[in-house]
Amino acid sequence: xxxxxxxxxxxxxxxxxxxxxxxxxxxxxxxxxxxxxxxxxxxxxxxxxxxxxxxxxxxxxxxxxxxxxxxxxxxxxxxxxxxxxxxxxxxxxxxxxxxxxxxxxxxxxxxxxxxxxxxxxxxxxxxxxxxxxxxxxxxxxxxxxxxxxxxxxxxxxxxxxxxxxxxxxxxxxxxxxxxxxxxxxxxxxxxxxxxxxxxxxxxxxxxxxxxxxxxxxxxxxxxxxxxxxxxxxxxxxxxxxxxxxxxxxxxxxxxxxxxxxxxxxxxxxxxxxxxxxxxxxxxxxxxxxxxxxxxxxxxxxxxxxxxxxxxxxxxxxxxx
Numbered sequence: 001x002x003x004x005x006x007x008x009x010x011x012x013x014x015x016x017x018x019x020x021x022x023x024x025x026x027x028x029x030x031x032x033x034x035x036x037x038x039x040x041x042x043x044x045x046x047x048x049x050x051x052x053x054x055x056x057x058x059x060x061x062x063x064x065x066x067x068x069x070x071x072x073x074x075x076x077x078x079x080x081x082x083x084x085x086x087x088x089x090x091x092x093x094x095x096x097x098x099x100x101x102x103x104x105x106x107x108x109x110x111x112x113x114x115x116x117x118x119x120x121x122x123x124x125x126x127x128x129x130x131x132x133x134x135x136x137x138x139x140x141x142x143x144x145x146x147x148x149x150x151x152x153x154x155x156x157x158x159x160x161x162x163x164x165x166x167x168x169x170x171x172x173x174x175x176x177x178x179x180x181x182x183x184x185x186x187x188x189x190x191x192x193x194x195x196x197x198x199x200x201x202x203x204x205x206x207x208x209x210x211x212x213x214x215x216x217x218x219x220x221x222x223x224x225x226x227x228x229x230x231x232x233x234x235x236x237x238x239x240x241x242x243x244x245x246x247x248x249x250x251x252x253x254x255x256x257x258x259x260x261x262x263x264x265x266x267x268x269x270x271x272x273x274x275x276x277x278x279x280x281x282x283x284x285x286x287x288x289x290x291x292x293x294x295x296x297x298x299x300x301x302x303x304x305x306x307x308x309x310x311x312x313x314x315x316x317x318x319x320x
Contacts, residue, residue, distance in 0.1 A: 032145070134204050
């Protein structure tokens with residue numbers, strides 16, 4: 001794990017940046033949580049290359065609208081489009097309406113970036129349905145959003161070049177640090193996470209392991225559909241994700257952290273680099289470092305990805 005942390009603090013030069021991209025005219029992307037931080041930087045890059053980008057975020061103090069204005073003003077020559085898509089991942093009852101709003105305007109989706117996340121919120125924070133907030137937002141909410149958009153991803157893949165339609169799941173180094181070893185997600189604890197008042201950082205680590213498991217299981221289930229699924233660790237970044245940490249700790253960490261755009265480069269690589277294919281599924285880290293994907297049960301894996309997927313499917317069933 002020390003070597004992994006070392007690559008976080010001293011990563012290699014980014015291999016895939018805005019300079020690597022072709023013209024993205026006609027391409028459609030959704031970036032959850034793109035009203036701030038890494039997601040905003042990613043939306044900026046995609047828009048600068050003339051893509052149509054949906055800023056999927058909560059309608060909080062009109063911040064997404066303000067941020068979309070800042071993005072468009074930064075690239076006045078872009079022929080791309082920015083659209084705000086209201087999305088509250090903490091309430092499963094409203095996610096379907098967000099997807100319906102998107103589908104009323106679009107019949108294609110080239111890459112879904114599951115970027116939004118919450119880390120170590122105030123003790124006792126829960127979703128509208130009573131799930132521990134990090135599990136609910138980082139995992140269950142994104143799972144439902146992705147599930148509802150999967151038919152569109154599949155239909156898009158049928159008319160696009162191979163390996164270009166993708167789902168990107170933002171995980172974290174935290175899953176290696178604090179999630180239970182060998183399984184990542186403790187299946188027997190999921191419905192009790194909100195009751196443990198002293199485990200909010202551990203719960204974050206579990207939620208990020210969950211993103212990794214979703215990516216691996218989606219890849220297995222949809223390989224024949226032509227949709228690539230990949231997880232990533234965006235890197236050690238100075239982003240809004242740390243807003244719930246103590247101010248002193250934030251100040252101490254800041255010298256080792258990189259600007260959010262470097263996390264956007266990691267997501268950009270996972271979402272658009274031609275080096276990512278169905279022949280090399282895996283986890284990407286620190287701008288472009290490849291880590292081997294977990295093994296499915298048929299190849300000797302422990303089956304946790306399947307179990308977590310099926311558990312989540314049961315949770316979202318009433319909201320499909």
